[in-house]
Amino acid sequence: MMEGLIVFVLIGFAPFLFVGIINRVKAIWAGRRGAPLLQSLYDFVKLMRKGQVVSGTTSFVFRIGPTVYLGGVLLAALLTPVPGAGAVMGFAGDFLLFAYVLGLGKFFLILSAMDTGSSFEGMGASREATFSTIVEPAFFILIGSLVLLTGHLSFEGIFQTLNAISGYTVLVSSLSVLCLFLMLLTEGARVPVDDPNTHLELTMIHEVMVLDTSGPDLAFIQYASALKMVVVATLMAHLLVPPDLPAWASTGLYLALLAATAGAVGAVESLIARLRMSHVPQFIFLMTALAWTVFASVLFFSQGDF
Amino acid sequence: MTDLLIVFIGTSMLYVFAASRIEAYIKTLSLQGLLFFLLVLADIDELNDVNFFFLLFETLVIKALVIPYFLLRVIRKNEIGREVEPYLSQFYSLLIASMVFIAGFGMAFWSLEIAAGIKPLYFGVSISLIVSSLLLIVIRKRIITHILIYMLLENGIFLLSLSVANEMPVMVNVGILLDLFVGIYLLVIFFNKIHAMFDGSHIDVLTELRD
């Protein structure tokens, strides 16, 4: 019961806070005071209250797209275990469903972008689709190697046993964390992959896909993207939280890590410039490379005798 | 005596190589026929009478008289004079022919050694006849010449069969002769038509059909 409550609170607020922290860090870095932490929550509420302007060319796909997108992310969130609280649903092979519901959401996001018949949104959709073709395999390689390492087929099992195994796994965990961080930047459409507050459509990826979305739909999408980041960040945090802490401690540590991640994102955003579009694939490919490294080290570890 | 005849037959072949007038070939043909006749008369004894007389008839009448006369009429009708320049020049072909002829004698001696119950000289010469006529077929260009050479080939084979002296049943001989005769007849007919239809009776006019 308690766990469930925690999870729901998290899902409810963490995204807004996460984005808030990122923006605050950026602001401070830039010497500004910045918007209130929960600014994005206010935006969310405002957008939910608004009506809509829809393009005449669109069909029902455009209308259901954002909702399905959010739904996918929500289910993914429910599948993600929270340190100390666990997952609402966890089962052998849950990471498959996790990845695939995110994929489903992406599918509809892309379609609703194309539904407007705008060249910009088509461009964004194409980029989104292309980049995810690199992210997805890397994620599976990563989880696969963790499965190999821990011998468990569910997030929960993996994270329960992971840190318990030996100090050696610190290497694996840290590599994985780095890997997931790249995933976070890519999936969350942050610098250096994408710049959420650019003003030139031609350089956008995620933002340009939602040019025609407005009202609740836009709220859904923004919230979903934020939640997605939180979910990935949760996985990262889970790799670092030792399993044998008492629940409250691990949850607390987890929240701290979450904040830290947000801060890191903000820092990256303030320090690094956005990459040239043609260089983005290489950057994302780093993730694949890291994942393979993880696998190699794990394989070596599990087959230690040769 | 018989050996002399056979050598004559062989040399007549050389003459064909040397000569280039068609009529000369035909004369050679009938000469060979005559020689065969004498050969049969002089040498072949272990045949039964029917076959014997049949052979005499075949050599004298068909080979020496009828066919040569027939062919002579043809070339007279189509006024064909001489063989055109062959693929292989007279000189070299003669050279090769004589080699073949000598090789034939070699065959004869060899067959003497293996003693396969064949008449050595007949065998050797007939082989040389066959080979040299095949050679002629390949190098000569006139269609009529091909007919004549076909006859020479048949003569060679005839001599070969004599060398074995393994008697064929009469009806088989009749059949063979019939085939030969009809063959020549048809060849000539078609030759006439070719002569009428195509310009010139040169074998290379017949290269329409190819892939």
Next chain:
Amino acid sequence: MTLVLAGLGLVFSGGALAALAKGNAGRLISTITTLASFLLLLPPIYSVLTGGETRQMVLQWSEPAGMVRFVIDPLAAFFMFIIALGGWLSAFYSMDYMRAYREDAQGLSAYYFFLHLLIASMLVLVIVQNAFVFLVAWELMSLASFFLVSFENGKEEVRKAGLYYLVAMQAGAAFLIAAFAFMSFKAGSMDFARFSEVFHQDAGLSLWMFLLFFVGFGAKAGFFPLHTWLPLAHPAAPSPVSAILSGVMIKTGIYGLLRILLLMGPPEKGLAMMVFLVSLVSGLFGVMNAIAQRDIKKLLAYSSIENIGIIGMGIGLGMLGQAYGQPGLTVLGFSGALLHVFNHFTFKSVLFYGAGVVYARVHTRNIEDLGGLIRFMPWTATLFLIASLAISGLPALNGFVGEFALYYGMATGLLSASPGVILLSLVGIAGLAFIGVMAVLCFTNVFGVSFLGVNRRPFAHAPGEASGWMLLPMGLLSVLIVLIGLYPPITFPFLQQVVGSLAGEAAPALRTELGVLYAPVVRAIGLFALILLGLFLLRSWMLRNKRIAVFKTWDCGYQAPGSRFQYTASSFAAPFLSLTRAVLPVTRRLLRPQGLFPEDASFESRPRDLADVVLFSPLLGLLRKFFGLFTWIQSGKTQRYILYGLVFLLLVIIWIVGGG
């Protein structure tokens, strides 16, 4: 068994009748007979699949066939179901689709005759247990499908495609004939039962035989690099035929492999790995090429290669399980493969039917010329969307169900002891994930470009919605897609026997195992449905009595946007293709704009098939060169002709004298 015979007879005679009938009668007859035979076949199929005793019939036929056994075991029944259903649906779909060709009465007669012949021969070939009859059925199947592919034989390219198809099929069949001939020689009988004895006697034999069979059946199924006929044949054929080719016929290759496995027993480790890797490559290659295509049916053909690859991965996984003695792998692998066989049949048929509707209404297969069709044919679009989601393996639809089993199998493979399996499993997982996302890219592209946005070229006439004749098959299959997707366990009772027969001792646990495996998935999917429902309610509640203004698309301040401004399929795929250029040869023709006021500038790119570019075209070129060497033979010169014989004679004599 009598039912089965009746069904077979009905299909065949139905074809003959339909061919003889005049006007619309033929189409009706075909629809009815195929449906009737499907219904006739259902009871035996059902009983066998759910554990009833296998039906058998023995027939004494003339030499060289000898004793012919017709056996309906679970494997046969499974494929029979697909064949019969697919056959009926295609016939039904043809009711309306083929009306467009009714001037060509003769062509239609041939069409129906061969359609039924195709169905009948496929049915025979899955139940027959006799090598010779199997080959006969196999060849008849190729022949019938050849005639169907070259239905529109007035067109040059269709004839070329048809010939290419026939020749490719014969080349494949050659391997089968060789293999079966050798087996029948070894076994001294044409009966499969004897074959399996021979297989079990020596393993080295079964290794080579399996390679032969793999090539033979692989050519039919369309494994890389033997797939080159698919992208030619499918676009050439009428859509119902493409559907049956892609949904059903290429599966006979899979059937053949499984049948051989069944006869051979546990395979060599190397073979298992080979099958797995070849399939993986096929999957990747197929979907990559699919992304590059503009012709919607060519695209679907390549995606068939991809799905055959996925199925093959399942088979390879099962074989790995057998080879390494890991029942878990075996069960999951074969279940995944079979599930995907059926699922691919469902959504690929829907997609081809949809493409058929588009072609029938807009008369083009080039998606660049389409767009905005969803407003003209909402039902077709929706069903097409469902199938696209399913084929991308996305959850809550049946595509995910099969792939989940595969993923899970490979994940368990990670836990195995041998490094080989571990490595393969991880490569497999990564590969399957890659295939999955590429499929997403591919099908968002094809659906988005052709059905969403606005039409890029003006349509000759406003395209209407598909008729009921066309919608019903699509709808029926879509229901299956959703049903299986939402509640996978309904398939298990039918899967149990088949997988059991393949997996051997691992069978009994199977059903419960799958049940345990999928129960939480079902729950999660249920939860997902609830979430979506909630969100939709929330959204509509929020939007209640709010103003929804309809305006033009955001044009970034540009005042005169035209429909040609939309992102094209090529540009959508471009960023991805630029990454995979190495394996996707493309011929580009660019006419640069010249001068201040360029007259005309154009750019066109045509994707080419790697296997064709690096393998088959060069081979054919070599062959032509080689045969070019023979042209001098037929020079027309009499003397030469004689010379050949003489030279040959001379050589032989020399050989003899030399003591040969």
Next chain:
Amino acid sequence: MNTALLLVPVLSALVLLPVRRKVLTRVLLIGNAAFYLLYALVPVLGRPWPAPFFLLNGYFSLDDIGFYFLLILSLVFAASALYSLTYFKEHGLDSRQESIYGAAMLLFLAAMTGAILSAHLALLWVFVEATTLTSAVLIYFERKKTSLEATWKYIYICSVGIALAFVGIIVLSVGSKALGSLFFADLYTYAPQINPFWLKIAFAFILVGFGTKIGIAPMHAWLPDAHSEAPSPVSALLSGTLLNTALLALVRIYEIMTRAGLSSFARFLLLLTGFLSILVSAAFMLRLVNYKRMLAYSSIENMGIILLGIGAGGGGIFAALLHSAAHSLSKASLFLTSGNILHLHHSKEIKDVRGLLKTDPRTGWVWLISVLAISGFPPFPAFMSKFLLIKAFFEAGLSGYVVPLFLLLVIILAGMGGAAFDMAFGQPPVPSGPPVKQAALRYLPQAALLLVLLLVGVHLPAKVLDLLQQAALFLR
């Protein structure tokens, strides 16, 4: 009765030549065909076929293999004779031409029958040569320049070849001097006593000689010309029966070799020539412009296949015999149909013929089905024979040959199929009106042949199977 086989055609020809009446020609042609058909079919349809008989103190005999080829001969001849009637009408021949044609056909038939029946080696030779002479007249029948050229090449090359075969026979008699007889019966019984060296030489000569008639590479070069230039019904006979007859002659000699224990030597030569033939036809199949020549090359290929079967031995012989029937009937049907096509399009060029199915559906379908039949698709027997051939290869340990063989066969299918389908499918060159419908006799013979093939292919009747096995027993 059996004597009649030879005498009837000869006599009717001799009657026909002086008495030049159209009616008589047709009556005699059909009559002979019917007589042969009856003679050959009655035993197959029930009564046991006549015991091997001898006539003219043993110069002629009819054994099982002979009977089998006689069966094929009578079937094809019947078809071709029937078709000839429409051929007469199509070309508006006068009574003289018709009677010449008829007489030549009948003599040709007699010559082939003689070759099949001969029990004596030299006699066999006589008849094989006779087939050349009689058929030459028919090949030239259309009196075109090209046909004249083809005829000349045919008659001259074959005569020279046959002459070589005779040399072979003499050499053989040298080897079997002690035996002093050229009756096959004696040759078989005393084969082991024949001097192997001479026997080999003899076989070489005879292979080249009769091989020229069979049309196997490298002695095949005349065949495409002759078969493509002859009138279609004659082409059917040449391809469907003459090749077989020469083949039977070779088979009879080959049997001597096997009995003399020289089979490995002979088999090598057969396999070699067989492969060469298939290779050559494959090489030209891809670049042909003339569909009758295409059919001719396919004949070369099929003869090659048959030789391979015989060379493989064992089950291969059965396969070879079956294939010879399959080839004869389907090839005859193809050549007859090519007559229809020629009549429709007045061109032998593949590129001029399109859309047969539209211009004349019956012709189109017959053409298509015959092509499928000869390309070895089930349910036609050629498929059976190919399968058995491959099996025989494995039995004989010739597995290495299987791959190249299949490669070549596929190439040939590509070439022939490509051409044939282009002709049958597609749009007619000239937009034609309603489909043409030619005289029934221009479809029926082919249909009948295909029907026979179909029956044999779907379910090999016990009687035919028995006959085939008996015939195959001839070569152990």
